Amino acid sequence: MLGQEVKHKIGLVYLPGALPCFEDFGNLPTHIVRQDGQVNGKPASEILNMIIIPGGSLVESQSMQDILLQEILKMAESGRFVLGVCSGFQMLAKKTDIGRLSSVPITRQGLGLLDAEFKPLICTDRVKATITDTSFITKEVGAEVTGFHCHTYGKVDVGKDSKTILVSHVSRVNYHKAPQELISGIANKEGNVVGVSLHALIDRNPTIMQSILNALGIKPAELREIKAANAKLLEKIKAEIGISTNVISQERVIQKNNNPALLLITAPSSSSGKTLIVTGVAGALKKRGFRVGILKVGGDIRDTVPALYLIKEPIKDFSSIKIGESGWTALFDAVKDAGKNYNFLIIEGAMSVFTGLLNENAQRPASTAEVAAALGAPTIVVVGCEKEGIEGALMNTLNHVNIMRKLGVNTKGVILNKVRTSYLTDENKLTIKRALENVGVKLLGIVPRLELEGRGTIPEVEIKYEEFGAKAVEAVEDSADINLLTELAAPLIEKRVNYEAVSKKFKNLLTNANSNTLKGDCKTC
Numbered sequence: 001m002l003g004q005e006v007k008h009k010i011g012l013v014y015l016p017g018a019l020p021c022f023e024d025f026g027n028l029p030t031h032i033v034r035q036d037g038q039v040n041g042k043p044a045s046e047i048l049n050m051i052i053i054p055g056g057s058l059v060e061s062q063s064m065q066d067i068l069l070q071e072i073l074k075m076a077e078s079g080r081f082v083l084g085v086c087s088g089f090q091m092l093a094k095k096t097d098i099g100r101l102s103s104v105p106i107t108r109q110g111l112g113l114l115d116a117e118f119k120p121l122i123c124t125d126r127v128k129a130t131i132t133d134t135s136f137i138t139k140e141v142g143a144e145v146t147g148f149h150c151h152t153y154g155k156v157d158v159g160k161d162s163k164t165i166l167v168s169h170v171s172r173v174n175y176h177k178a179p180q181e182l183i184s185g186i187a188n189k190e191g192n193v194v195g196v197s198l199h200a201l202i203d204r205n206p207t208i209m210q211s212i213l214n215a216l217g218i219k220p221a222e223l224r225e226i227k228a229a230n231a232k233l234l235e236k237i238k239a240e241i242g243i244s245t246n247v248i249s250q251e252r253v254i255q256k257n258n259n260p261a262l263l264l265i266t267a268p269s270s271s272s273g274k275t276l277i278v279t280g281v282a283g284a285l286k287k288r289g290f291r292v293g294i295l296k297v298g299g300d301i302r303d304t305v306p307a308l309y310l311i312k313e314p315i316k317d318f319s320s321i322k323i324g325e326s327g328w329t330a331l332f333d334a335v336k337d338a339g340k341n342y343n344f345l346i347i348e349g350a351m352s353v354f355t356g357l358l359n360e361n362a363q364r365p366a367s368t369a370e371v372a373a374a375l376g377a378p379t380i381v382v383v384g385c386e387k388e389g390i391e392g393a394l395m396n397t398l399n400h401v402n403i404m405r406k407l408g409v410n411t412k413g414v415i416l417n418k419v420r421t422s423y424l425t426d427e428n429k430l431t432i433k434r435a436l437e438n439v440g441v442k443l444l445g446i447v448p449r450l451e452l453e454g455r456g457t458i459p460e461v462e463i464k465y466e467e468f469g470a471k472a473v474e475a476v477e478d479s480a481d482i483n484l485l486t487e488l489a490a491p492l493i494e495k496r497v498n499y500e501a502v503s504k505k506f507k508n509l510l511t512n513a514n515s516n517t518l519k520g521d522c523k524t525c
Contacts, residue, residue: 006030006225008216011044011051012233013068013088016243016466017061019054019305021234021312023085026202026209028052030229032237034244035064037071045074049216050081053088055150055199056309059096059108061464069111076113081136081215082193086151089195090118096153113193115159116186122174123149123182124299126317126328127198129168135187135194136215137201137208138165145205147198148315149184150301154197156183163187166196172299177325199315238312241286242469250289260293260339261489264377266349266368268400272384273417275303277447278348279469280476281485282307285344287473288482293342295319295334297368298350299326306472307346309465316341321371323350324362331371335492344489347377353404357506364499373408373502376493380485381411381441386418386449394432401439403509407502408495412488413444415480421448442488445480 012029039047084092096118099106126148131138166185185196241247294304318337320328349368356367372379385393404411433443
């Protein structure tokens with residue numbers, strides 16, 4: 001069994017709803033702990049020195065069974081070390097109100113190892129935080145650390161039986177600029193049970209790493225053995241698509257390449273289903289052996305999490321492309337850094353492709369359209385058809401494609417999503433295909449309307465990654481042309497874009513009554 005030879009054994013909870021590769025956890029985990037709560041056939045509480053409960057949708061999914069929860073309780077009670085991150089933090093607390101977008105609270109109970117309660121509050125910032133008290137991961141009180149938030153339920157109320165060990169200094173919450181301090185880490189009175197909202201805390205901060213090593217008594221020589229065991233563990237778990245699916249990525253010879261294939265996926269509106277399509281495409285490509293990287297235009301990196309759940313990749317600084325005041329990393333820096341790690345990049349747009357173009361006060365780029373134009377990225381438009389019907393959605397698509405092309409966006413294909421297919425005859429499909437070809441783009445798929453209305457299958461509303469991801473991959477593989485999609489992808493072409501001119505042209509297209517937007521610039525029109 002992987003990691004069996006190391007003296008100190010650090011377990012990582014690995015079950016549906018968990019994100020075991022969302023961060024590296026200092027490359028410390030040596031064993032995985034599944035639903036049965038066992039390691040090498042024995043109870044985890046008898047084998048492990050420390051257990052890490054990663055982020056994910058553990059609270060929403062309710063996927064942690066009693067036998068595993070009991071092992072965590074035994075570890076805590078015996079003085080062994082327990083660390084919960086984000087959703088793992090919530091599992092260690094008393095309860096979480098997951099009733100965002102609900103008229104009444106919806107409460108999920110935790111283990112109660114930490115005297116805390118969670119309520120809805122969205123934060124997806126890269127942040128600095130201050131250590132305010134001691135625990136097995138925090139010894140240097142007053143020191144500043146860094147990490148990132150990626151949560152929907154981030155308001156923490158701490159009771160008298162726990163102590164605050166971390167406070168984050170955030171600039172944006174609930175989609176708006178609102179600088180404030182958030183409690184982002186607490187511990188029990190003994191300091192051996194810790195919950196943190198900050199991701200990448202161990203990876204980015206030597207003081208946190210050293211505190212853990214000191215608490216466990218790990219010397220440099222053993223640390224090297226632990227990291228070697230961790231590398232083998234990661235190789236094993238990253239080969240699987242999702243968790244407990246037994247779907248293994250095909251082996252593919254991956255050439256080192258700093259200029260990978262690139263595809264940008266956008267939409268006419270924020271409800272078109274971009275996240276579902278991105279998730280499905282990412283999972284389908286991973287199955288075919290591609291090393292897939294996901295980037296998000298703007299700061300709401302939560303949209304990328306369902307895809308990252310399937311492909312087992314972490315959030316990095318390059319994961320969020322800065323537009324206006326939202327996001328982390330400058331456009332070309334983000335794409336070039338990501339290109340060092342992957343051979344296929346998918347960039348998910350923000351809101352509508354045009355959102356931000358009229359904001360004259362914003363730093364540029366401020367829209368997905370500007371990002372696409374600057375990258376020269378082959379761009380796919382995902383069009384939701386449930387509100388306008390296929391007819392109205394198609395007319396909307398033709399207008400969008402023509403305006404995008406006039407603004408310099410390299411628009412290559414369209415996926416019609418949420419389609420009621422009962423009356424779509426072969427003749428109708430051919431008409432749609434020809435209509436799109438007349439404006440120079442390919443029809444890549446017609447994805448039927450899926451039953452995703454219930455809480456638990458919609459991003460931001462109790463998302464259950466295993467269910468959402470499985471539906472997304474199935475929809476894409478059944479209804480979209482993955483081979484054609486990969487053929488359309490192309491390496492980065494860095495362009496010098498005059499963003500002011502793009503914005504001005506967009507305004508002219510809106511106001512010029514003589515410009516027939518259905519008459520595109522392509523030669524086939």
